[in-house]
């Protein structure tokens with residue numbers, strides 16, 4: 001394809017600033033003959049306050065027509081917790097069947113980490129994105145009384161687990177180390193745990209070259225800080241993936257550099273790419289936000305659309321920038337400019 | 346009370362070795378006039394293989410008569426995942442209503458941590474122990490077919506949440522920093538999240554001296570590695586508590602030194618004390634296991650039974666031992682001996 005039709009959702013807080021830099025780098029890396037069209041959408045707290053809407057059917061119809069979506073961040077303290085998360089972010093992931101939530105972690109030389117001894121970190125988490133405790137199943141009875149009962153139901157299907165496990169095996173197979181770790185809690189969550197474990201073992205038989213491993217989620221958090229080098233590809237459920245990818249981001253350079261893709265591999269719906277960090281209202285509008293995570297999300301977006309060389313150029317530019325940046329404090333735009341120059345040259 | 350009637354469950358793997366040292370230190374620290382009676386129980390993998398039993402009603406009746414329970418570890422690869430966890434460990438926590446699962450984390454000077462810069466770490470996690478996704482609610486349909494659906498139901502009650510939140514506030518109130526952080530995921534798990542958040546805020550009004558904070562579980566894992574000093578007391582649900590206490594152990598000296606109490610504050614049933622680590626079958630029987638976590642669990646046990654001075658002596662002995670131990674490799678018994686000498690003097 002020689003054109004990219006991109007939906008852009010800057011969103012709330014620092015979302016605006018980081019997306020501007022992501023688009024700057026995208027424009028700089030694309031060959032002249034690729035036509036880039038962008039359409040900006042005003043989702044987020046401001047629109048919610050003005051209209052009460054988070055994401056309508058008409059919005060979904062409109063988004064559906066794009067090749068991909070770039071999102072900054074959604075969320076603001078002025079909106080009650082859960083409204084934008086369930087009403088926008090999760091609604092979009094579910095509506096567009098973003099079942100592969102891809103979150104790479106790579107600690108680059110010279111990049112600060114809270115871990116001692118600068119360990120080797122280079123793995124990718126494949127987080128299931130459409131099932132588990134994220135489905136919104138559950139409810140409340142006797143709300144606000146001393147007899148209230150609230151439930152949350154984790155829903156796991158063979159269909160949903162198999163497709164994400166298969167995707168993770170394929171990714172592991174394509175990497176030099178070819179190792180896949182299933183993270184779950186199958187000794188306690190035995191119903192879902194058996195489903196995940198059985199499917200993992202069944203699919204493993206089709207990928208004899210891939211070394212497999214299993215860790216309970218609690219043990220996985222230990223190894224993420226004591227021996228992150230043991231991980232190559234991790235596959236896990238929606239909630240465990242949420243938790244361990246924030247920890248993974250923290251140890252491998254911080255959420256300022258953690259990118260993610262919410263992918264629909266079939267292409268039936270556009271995939272969405274977003275930094276793992278949130279809207280950080282405390283530093284919004286001050287040019288302090290690090291746009292690197294958004295720029296790396298643009299690289300994932302380009303790879304997804306088949307622009308492998310351009311994705312690689314962005315990743316190399318970020319590596320070089322992070323490794324060489326020294327102690328200088330730079331603004332959001334300065335980092336974006338530096339990356340745009342690197343990818344263009 | 347001038348006698349302690351203790352149920353001892355060495356269990357599997359290294360459980361036998363570490364419990365022996367725990368009892369050694371307990372005997373050494375107790376004043377002459379306190380009569381210590383112990384009764385050993387053979388729960389675990391061996392009994393399961395011989396009889397098919399994990400924990401019978403008669404067992405529970407027998408355990409009920411003791412003042413407290415000291416447990417080493419339960420679990421062996423020869424037993425399918427979940428059988429001993431659900432059939433013994435969780436069954437006991439639920440049967441004896443161990444709703445306060447207490448897990449202190451303190452990084453002592455000189456103790457190795459995977460974190461750079463030897464941060465200050467001194468907090469305690471109050472993990473709910475009888476609800477959440479641990480209840481075993483849920484099920485499977487069409488098992489083993491491509492149409493399998495497996496669910497896990499997190500059950501949360503006002504009764505269950507309030508009592509553990511209240512316990513955590515009281516603990517925070519009694520500590521110098523008086524700070525309590527609620528960890529949940531109330532932006533996604535909105536039913537349970539609202540229950541936890543509302544009760545937390547309501548109880549907070551009764552503890553005006555306690556500073557409160559809220560973190561999503563994913564963000565909490567970040568702060569546990571980037572700024573663990575921000576934590577004083579944490580209260581959280583059963584599953585989030587499982588995950589963050591393993592991470593907390595990892596950053597504050599490792600699971601070799603992480604103690605826990607499964608507490609029934611009313612005293613209606615005996616409380617159980619156990620190291621956070623498991624049975625570690627790979628190093629069992631070799632005298633390699635660190636008994637420190639079990640010894641610290643004995644301190645929690647003594648404090649629970651009102652032996653505050655003795656609990657403090659054990660904790661001081663462990664501090665001194667960890668700080669002064671240097672690089673010498675010591676056996677399980679050597680560590681136990683050293684601690685027994687310290688607490689006796």
Ligand SMILES: CC(C)[C@H](C(=O)O)[C@@H](O)C(=O)O
Nearest residue numbers: 085089090242276532533563
């Ligand atoms: C904001 C929230 C709904 C979201 C999640 O829990 O998935 C975020 O934490 C993430 O990881 O993308």
Ligand SMILES: CC(C)[C@H](C(=O)O)[C@@H](O)C(=O)O
Nearest residue numbers: 187188218430434435587621
């Ligand atoms: C063994 C398992 C059932 C247990 C739990 O999940 O609670 C363990 O991980 C723990 O933290 O005590």
